[in-house]
Amino acid sequence: MRPSFAVTWTIARRDFVSFFSSPKGMAIFFFFLIFMGFFFHSFLESFINMQQRAPAMGGHAPQLEQLFRALFNNTHFILLLIIPAVTMASFAEENKSHSIRLLLTAPIRPISIVLGKYLAALMVMSLVLLSSMVIVLFTAKYGNPDIGVLLSGYLGLLFLISTQLAIGIWISSMTKNQFLAFMFTMLVLFLLLILNWIAQTLSGGGMMEDLLMYLAFWGHLENMVKGLITVKDVAYFVCLTSVFLFFTNVVLDSRRWR
Amino acid sequence: MLEINSLAKSFGGVQVLNDISFKVEEGQIVGFLGANGAGKTTTMDILCGCSGADRGEVKIFGHDITAEPLAAKAKLGYLPDIPPLHTEMVVREFIVFAAKLHGLRGDKIATRVAEVLSKLELHSVEHRIIGNLSKGYRQRVALAQALVHDPKVLVLDEPTEGLDPNQIVHIRELIKSLAGQHTIILSSHILSEVEQVCEKIIIIHKGTIVREGTYHNLVEEMESERSYILRVERNAAKLVSELEGVDGIAVPRLESNTISFALRQGAAADTTDKVARKVLDGGFGLRELALKAKTLEDVFFQVTK
Numbered sequence: 001m002r003p004s005f006a007v008t009w010t011i012a013r014r015d016f017v018s019f020f021s022s023p024k025g026m027a028i029f030f031f032f033l034i035f036m037g038f039f040f041h042s043f044l045e046s047f048i049n050m051q052q053r054a055p056a057m058g059g060h061a062p063q064l065e066q067l068f069r070a071l072f073n074n075t076h077f078i079l080l081l082i083i084p085a086v087t088m089a090s091f092a093e094e095n096k097s098h099s100i101r102l103l104l105t106a107p108i109r110p111i112s113i114v115l116g117k118y119l120a121a122l123m124v125m126s127l128v129l130l131s132s133m134v135i136v137l138f139t140a141k142y143g144n145p146d147i148g149v150l151l152s153g154y155l156g157l158l159f160l161i162s163t164q165l166a167i168g169i170w171i172s173s174m175t176k177n178q179f180l181a182f183m184f185t186m187l188v189l190f191l192l193l194i195l196n197w198i199a200q201t202l203s204g205g206g207m208m209e210d211l212l213m214y215l216a217f218w219g220h221l222e223n224m225v226k227g228l229i230t231v232k233d234v235a236y237f238v239c240l241t242s243v244f245l246f247f248t249n250v251v252l253d254s255r256r257w258r
Numbered sequence: 259m260l261e262i263n264s265l266a267k268s269f270g271g272v273q274v275l276n277d278i279s280f281k282v283e284e285g286q287i288v289g290f291l292g293a294n295g296a297g298k299t300t301t302m303d304i305l306c307g308c309s310g311a312d313r314g315e316v317k318i319f320g321h322d323i324t325a326e327p328l329a330a331k332a333k334l335g336y337l338p339d340i341p342p343l344h345t346e347m348v349v350r351e352f353i354v355f356a357a358k359l360h361g362l363r364g365d366k367i368a369t370r371v372a373e374v375l376s377k378l379e380l381h382s383v384e385h386r387i388i389g390n391l392s393k394g395y396r397q398r399v400a401l402a403q404a405l406v407h408d409p410k411v412l413v414l415d416e417p418t419e420g421l422d423p424n425q426i427v428h429i430r431e432l433i434k435s436l437a438g439q440h441t442i443i444l445s446s447h448i449l450s451e452v453e454q455v456c457e458k459i460i461i462i463h464k465g466t467i468v469r470e471g472t473y474h475n476l477v478e479e480m481e482s483e484r485s486y487i488l489r490v491e492r493n494a495a496k497l498v499s500e501l502e503g504v505d506g507i508a509v510p511r512l513e514s515n516t517i518s519f520a521l522r523q524g525a526a527a528d529t530t531d532k533v534a535r536k537v538l539d540g541g542f543g544l545r546e547l548a549l550k551a552k553t554l555e556d557v558f559f560q561v562t563k
Contacts, residue, residue, distance in 0.1 A: 007359065014355055021346045101303075102342040102356065102359065104306075106360055108328070108359060256310050256324050256327065257310040257324070258309060
């Protein structure tokens with residue numbers, strides 16, 4: 001039996017290359033870096049202001065980590081636009097152009113297809129994230145940040161992104177309309193973002209509220225942004241990612257009976 | 259060998275396939291003939307594991323497509339009605355991609371890709387982007403992805419649809435050249451194509467198989483019902499409606515001033531006399547009244563009317 005990783009890699013490579021054969025790939029880089037650069041610039045400006053005023057005000061000067069905490073939390077909002085743009089085409093485009101039949105009639109397991117497409121999206125977003133680390137280099141050169149906390153924050157973003165991608169790919173697998181895939185992915189990601197704010201209103205407290213709070217992205221990302229990597233948070237992201245990849249596998253495999 | 263047993267499928271309450279069963283022997287070319295919407299593409303999709311059936315089974319060399327999809331698909335090459343192409347890819351790169359998906363590795367990829375490129379005369383465009391190619395070339399690239407792993411069973415869904423006459427001839431010749439090495443099932447609504455290429459013909463109508471056999475079988479089956487062609491100078495449409503009223507005449511049809519009609523079994527011996535008299539008395543201007551050789555078209559019209 002052929003190792004299925006070879007097929008997964010074949011699919012991932014094709015999707016990855018195709019991402020950059022249209023202006024879409026570049027547009028994603030451009031928008032992510034422009035937004036992140038803008039946030040970094042404005043936070044840096046107010047950070048410097050606050051630092052200069054701190055002695056006069058008699059308070060403590062703000063820490064660089066606080067600047068990055070604000071930056072990472074805002075990156076979450078940028079991702080609401082970027083992730084759906086990366087995943088919307090994943091399956092929806094192939095469903096529409098019927099090129100999905102090439103994959104469906106080949107002797108490969110549906111999970112190899114799902115993992116291939118997921119890996120391609122993850123590689124794209126990892127590159128995007130990597131290129132944004134120029135901000136870290138900049139800060140390290142002119143300031144004295146705690147690199148450990150920064151890297152933990154980046155790891156948190158990577159975990160967040162990997163879960164968001166799995167959700168986006170699952171939604172893309174259910175439609176042939178890329179616009180619908182984009183809108184619904186954005187909606188679901190937005191709901192997961194605000195879940196901790198609306199948990200109280202939705203559940204009225206108790207166990208239900210705890211569950212909703214646990215399901216929300218915010219708390220788990222917040223820990224990592226603070227420099228705290230816990231098994232609980234890593235398990236949360238890994239489990240959620242696996243669940244949505246499994247859902248995608250079910251959607252694809254169910255074509256045999258539908 | 260390909261075996262389909264009691265396949266049934268419905269979409270939203272409409273029965274698209276109804277108890278389809280047939281068998282294709284190894285090395286045979288079988289034509290799957292039907293009007294648009296008869297259920298050809300649905301059958302092909304189920305056959306290749308792209309969608310499921312409500313009932314029934316598909317076996318490819320003994321492997322059930324639902325229960326053992328990997329083993330069954332390993333023997334299968336599929337050219338769907340809409341070519342499954344990644345238009346942003348270069349031709350060669352795309353065929354290599356298809357080869358890898360089908361499990362080819364190492365030197366085997368280069369050998370097989372070179373073989374299909376030359377068989378399909380794609381060498382001149384192998385470094386071009388698929389999206390920039392003409393429809394004929396795209397169809398050939400799609401056929402290349404179905405052939406690259408040298409499958410035992412080749413399923414071709416309307417392979418010449420939308421091509422110009424030269425391209426059609428080329429694709430047909432190619433399909434004929436594949437006979438013997440591959441078991442081929444070819445769907446089409448172009449009768450002459452099936453007549454020229456296929457050894458066995460299956461006619462499907464409204465999701466049910468209505469005739470099955472070799473071309474000669476099918477035509478001979480109709481011999482008891484003789485058909486004629488009739489050409490007149492004027493008012494052919496009016497004559498058709500008058501012929502509908504004549505006893506013993508079945509389905510008169512008008513096609514570019516030529517009327518064709520068939521005599522029902524047991525029609526009176528003088529039925530053609532009556533026809534001739536109608537033409538002469540009505541002043542239609544008789545130009546030709548002749549017994550027509552049977553064609554697949556007659557069979558098709560008879561069974562799908």
